[in-house]
Amino acid sequence: MSGTLVMLHGMTGTSAMMQPLADQIVPSGWKTLCPQAIVPHPTKGGFAWWIGRRNPIEPLDDVTQSELLISVERVISELPDGPLIIGGFSQGGAVASAMLEFEIQERIVGLVLLGTKSGRPDQLAESLVYLKKRPIVWMHGRRDHLVPLEQGIEHAEIFEVAEWPVTRLEHEKGHMVNLNQLDELQIAIEKIAKTG
Numbered sequence: 001m002s003g004t005l006v007m008l009h010g011m012t013g014t015s016a017m018m019q020p021l022a023d024q025i026v027p028s029g030w031k032t033l034c035p036q037a038i039v040p041h042p043t044k045g046g047f048a049w050w051i052g053r054r055n056p057i058e059p060l061d062d063v064t065q066s067e068l069l070i071s072v073e074r075v076i077s078e079l080p081d082g083p084l085i086i087g088g089f090s091q092g093g094a095v096a097s098a099m100l101e102f103e104i105q106e107r108i109v110g111l112v113l114l115g116t117k118s119g120r121p122d123q124l125a126e127s128l129v130y131l132k133k134r135p136i137v138w139m140h141g142r143r144d145h146l147v148p149l150e151q152g153i154e155h156a157e158i159f160e161v162a163e164w165p166v167t168r169l170e171h172e173k174g175h176m177v178n179l180n181q182l183d184e185l186q187i188a189i190e191k192i193a194k195t196g
Contacts, residue, residue, distance in 0.1 A: 001193060002029045003083030003109065008075065008092025009034065010115070012046035018089070021177060025112075025186045027085070027193030035075050037091075039067075049091045050119075057148060060119050068119045072098045079104065085192055087112025087137075089177060090147060094119035097155070101127050110135045110192030112185075115144055115175050117151040121158060128162035135195070137188040139169040139177065146175040 005026045009018040015036035022032040037047035050067035052060065060068065072095055084107050088096040093116025099105060101123055113136060118124050136159050140152035149170075159166050167188045171178035177185075 001083055001109075002031075003085065003193070004031045004033050004080050005085045005112075005189070006033045006035070006075075006079065006087065006096075007112070008049070008086075008088030008095050009037070009047075010088070010090030010092050011048040012041045012044045013037075013089070013092070014046055017046075018092070021089075024182060025189050027190045030085075030193060031080075033078070033080065035078050037071060038074070039071075049095050057151070059121075065120055068094065068098060071095050072102065075099070076102060076104045083107055083109050085110045085112060085189060087114065088116065089114040090116050090175065091119075092116070093155075097124055100124065100131060105131060108134065110137070110189070112137045112189060113155060114139045114177050115141060115147055115152065116155060117147050118155045118158060121154065125158050125162070128159065128164065133162070133164045135188075135192050136164055136166045137169070137185060137192070138166055139171070139181065139185060141171050141173040141176060141178065143172065143174040 007018050007022040015034040018034040026032045037049045039048045049071040086096040093113040138156045
């Protein structure tokens, strides 16, 4: 099988910042796509999928969830035909998992969730019950100060409770992709591509 690995950057990121990681973890014979958010970050540069109005550790309020869904719909409009592995870092991972609430989920063969939490945990849990199970690759740092490990674990557990297979890659670092686990990440994603 071949398809497209779609990787979404985090807050203050760009498409260009996500592309090198996507190129390192893309399954053999697959293409990459790294869409860019369009909301400029007001103070730090780069772009965001939404601008939160509350403490980032707190759940997203209704307005912010609406912004998240607008971003999801925009990314979906840019996706090519064929099978998809959807992933992202931080905010990008929340956008990725929210795509399971939309019809595009039928073409998603797996998810890659890096240093992220669910932006819509209740809606995600409700959706998973009715969907075909697909593999999830999850990575999170124990010292993540922006998305605490507990929130990342809650995200993974939403899938595990619904009996979706989750490969957990935990590390000792902070809010980042642990490059020391890049081989494990790539192997898990390659397995999704072969079995999806």
